[in-house]
Amino acid sequence: xxxxxxxxxxxxxxxxxxxxxxxxxxxxxxxxxxxxxxxxxxxxxxxxxxxxxxxxxxxxxxxxxxxxxxxxxxxxxxxxxxxxxxxxxxxxxxxxxxxxxxxxxxxxxxxxxxxxxxxxxxxxxxxxxxxxxxxxxxxxxxxxxxxxxxxxxxxxxxxxxxxxxxxxxxxxxxxxxxxxxxxxxxxxxxxxxxxxxxxxxxxxxxxxxxxxxxxxxxxxxxxxxxxxxxxxxxxxxxxxxxxxxxxxxxxxxxxxxxxxxxxxxxxxxxxxxxxxxxxxxxxxxxxxxxxxxxxxxxxxxxxxxxxxxxxxxxxxxxxxx
Numbered sequence: 426x427x428x429x430x431x432x433x434x435x436x437x438x439x440x441x442x443x444x445x446x447x448x449x450x451x452x453x454x455x456x457x458x459x460x461x462x463x464x465x466x467x468x469x470x471x472x473x474x475x476x477x478x479x480x481x482x483x484x485x486x487x488x489x490x491x492x493x494x495x496x497x498x499x500x501x502x503x504x505x506x507x508x509x510x511x512x513x514x515x516x517x518x519x520x521x522x523x524x525x526x527x528x529x530x531x532x533x534x535x536x537x538x539x540x541x542x543x544x545x546x547x548x549x550x551x552x553x554x555x556x557x558x559x560x561x562x563x564x565x566x567x568x569x570x571x572x573x574x575x576x577x578x579x580x581x582x583x584x585x586x587x588x589x590x591x592x593x594x595x596x597x598x599x600x601x602x603x604x605x606x607x608x609x610x611x612x613x614x615x616x617x618x619x620x621x622x623x624x625x626x627x628x629x630x631x632x633x634x635x636x637x638x639x640x641x642x643x644x645x646x647x648x649x650x651x652x653x654x655x656x657x658x659x660x661x662x663x664x665x666x667x668x669x670x671x672x673x674x675x676x677x678x679x680x681x682x683x684x685x686x687x688x689x690x691x692x693x694x695x696x697x698x699x700x701x702x703x704x705x706x707x708x709x710x711x712x713x714x715x716x717x718x719x720x721x722x723x724x725x726x727x728x729x730x731x732x733x734x735x736x737x738x739x740x741x742x743x744x745x746x
Contacts, residue, residue, distance in 0.1 A: 439726055464505065465483070504522060542714045548720075583683075605652075627680040
């Protein structure tokens with residue numbers, strides 16, 4: 426099968442990613458060959474630290490040949506990394522390394538060498554430097570795509586924040602009918618195409634109990650009209666619902682996707698319910714992009730205590746699609 430390899434950009438070198446990557450490889454064997462993009466020096470260092478043994482198959486990015494990929498080895502594209510591996514701090518010195526890794530991975534996608542992409546956690550504060558709200562927008566911009574959605578996916582329940590890494594004081598200004606319309610349609614298309622089912626979507630209101638003491642109520646003026654248009658288009662969607670009760674067990678049974686107005690409105694209850702049993706999907710891209718649903722966690726770097734479940738779920742999902 427052509428271009429079925431899973432490309433993995435390790436991301437922040439001072440993170441728990443390689444630890445959980447080794448654990449994910451021990452968990453099961455994946456049908457798709459895996460291409461890892463990181464530093465050979467870093468990889469060997471971490472393999473030694475965690476006593477993980479696996480053959481390394483070096484791949485030439487400029488002379489890529491899918492037939493040379495080995496499912497039983499770590500297929501590695503080496504990227505030079507000149508930082509002190511004993512340091513436990515995330516610094517700006519890793520930014521160029523991360524950028525080079527992403528450039529290689531995304532270039533392989535653009536050349537149709539694969540359509541499956543995972544990136545490890547990134548320190549947004551140092552890498553993005555306020556140029557993008559998050560990695561979702563960083564990757565989408567690389568493909569000149571304006572309409573994308575962050576979906577934190579679990580087979581029982583998924584959530585999508587209408588606005589992503591936006592300060593609370595700016596959220597209300599970012600909510601529009603068009604944005605809700607676009608996100609809901611992306612979710613609907615994804616569920617139908619990749620999961621062969623129609624999603625049942627709940628939309629949350631912005632204000633407590635969907636009420637406002639101000640003259641302009643976003644729930645009435647923006648969210649409700651968008652939902653009505655989406656219902657006319659045939660989507661199974663309802664709302665706005667109050668955020669303080671939608672995640673109750675009896676309400677969760679009615680829906681498999683919840684769209685919230687801002688990041689923590691839906692990610693906090695989602696992570697409370699499922700912890701690491703979820704993956705971060707970017708909808709709207711011409712390929713499947715996933716990241717494990719957690720950050721670099723530099724405090725746990727090298728401690729062998731990190732949970733690999735989110736990465737395992739990401740690999741299993743891409744292995745099947």
